[in-house]
Amino acid sequence: MAGKKNQTALVTGGAGFLGSHLCEYFLGRGFRVIGVDNFITGREANVRHLLKQKNFVFLRRDVSAPFGVKERVHYVFHFASPASPPDYLKYPIETMKVGAFGTYQALNLARDKRSVFILASTSEVYGDPEVSPQAEDYRGSVNPVGPRSVYDEAKRFAEALTAAYRREHRLDTKIARIFNTYGERMRPEDGRVIPNFISQALQGRPLTVYGDGSQTRSYCYVGDLIEGIARLAHSSLRGPVNLGNPDEMSVLELAKMVLKITGAKSALVRRPLPEDDPRRRCPDIRLAKKSLRWAPKVALREGLSRTIDYFRSQALGKKI
Ligand code: NAD
Ligand code: UDP
Numbered sequence: 001m002a003g004k005k006n007q008t009a010l011v012t013g014g015a016g017f018l019g020s021h022l023c024e025y026f027l028g029r030g031f032r033v034i035g036v037d038n039f040i041t042g043r044e045a046n047v048r049h050l051l052k053q054k055n056f057v058f059l060r061r062d063v064s065a066p067f068g069v070k071e072r073v074h075y076v077f078h079f080a081s082p083a084s085p086p087d088y089l090k091y092p093i094e095t096m097k098v099g100a101f102g103t104y105q106a107l108n109l110a111r112d113k114r115s116v117f118i119l120a121s122t123s124e125v126y127g128d129p130e131v132s133p134q135a136e137d138y139r140g141s142v143n144p145v146g147p148r149s150v151y152d153e154a155k156r157f158a159e160a161l162t163a164a165y166r167r168e169h170r171l172d173t174k175i176a177r178i179f180n181t182y183g184e185r186m187r188p189e190d191g192r193v194i195p196n197f198i199s200q201a202l203q204g205r206p207l208t209v210y211g212d213g214s215q216t217r218s219y220c221y222v223g224d225l226i227e228g229i230a231r232l233a234h235s236s237l238r239g240p241v242n243l244g245n246p247d248e249m250s251v252l253e254l255a256k257m258v259l260k261i262t263g264a265k266s267a268l269v270r271r272p273l274p275e276d277d278p279r280r281r282c283p284d285i286r287l288a289k290k291s292l293r294w295a296p297k298v299a300l301r302e303g304l305s306r307t308i309d310y311f312r313s314q315a316l317g318k319k320i
Helices: 017-027 085-090 092-113 149-169 193-202 222-233 251-262 286-292 300-313
Strands: 008-012 032-037 056-060 075-078 116-122 173-178 207-210 216-218 241-243 248-250 268-271
Touching (some): 008 092, 017 032, 085 092, 092 116, 092 149, 116 149, 149 173, 173 222, 193 207, 216 251, 222 286
Parallel strands (some): 008 075, 032 056
Antiparallel strands (some): 216 248
16 A cells, blocks of 8 residues: 555454454555454464564553553554354353454544544354345344354444444444455464364365355455455445455365365265354455455465465364
8 A cells, every 4th residue: 555654553353363464464565563462362473473573563462451552543453353153152251342342442542543443344243144145235134142142243233333433433434344264374273164174184184064064155365355454444435345255155165175175085074063053155245346446366276275385384283
């Protein structure tokens, strides 16, 4: 992004999968970047290479509690939250706290600094959708007391709070509804389907297909997603806007693709379908295409190959 030197971006969840890519993206474009993370699901290793850069500051903080920074901040990217279903099921209260109190703290910071505020929301606000593809005006079908609700309802609350700050404080806010994104720096033991399948294939273990594997998802490569987030931050669009790859496929098809690319001979084993697991998910990205001139470029086969190379380069000691 040209002409943005001497500006500061603060990224909550900066040591996570997406947050670390976001930090790297803005550092690479001349920004000063403040990463904030408490490592609940993130890793120091994700930002170790950035710590040497003079424009990068890392703060170990829980953003659900008040956190202050002295300097001017031009952009606040609120990305802190467990995001993998096994993670948010393991940390249900922390997930609700960071979606609620964490968003409140990040919004207060943006209000005090007059920053642009960008919320990492999710396709999960649509719950188990009755329509497909999902457009931004679809209001969703969420079970408010099911196990996934700690994530879904926290994000719905975060969107509502963000909209309230826009109205009440005239804050420049943006809401990105991110669909399943994958790529380098996902933890092998993260529990989401792509890291699971890749780790299992590389270790010659069976790939765990939940249910009959006919449920669908649409997977976006991390580089494409980060480009979409950056375009949103610099646009006049407030959203909510869907960011994802509309190339929809079943979990079974994904498993077969991972086996093909890795060359693994692993079997597929069935495991119970988790409660409230959405049947299908596919973004309608017409708004992002029109308003941000953005569309994903990296095909799943290419993105998976890059991710598999990354996983190969990691020590894969741990079983899932
Ligand atoms: P991640 O678990 O890799 O990263 C989340 C980061 O937030 C971690 O580093 C974690 O330690 C940090 N964090 C959590 N609670 C915190 C707290 N209270 N204080 C400080 N740091 C805290 O997950 P991710 O996939 O990188 O997701 C990042 C964001 O994007 C999340 O808000 C998630 O809801 C959203 N999102 C991701 C996807 C996806 O497919 N990756 C899809 C939709 C939305
Ligand atoms: N899934 C699977 N095997 C796994 C992990 C997940 O079949 O080892 C399925 C899961 O039930 C869901 C889909 O893959 O239907 C995507 O799951 P993920 O946890 O990646 O993300 P979600 O979209 O459910 O948040």
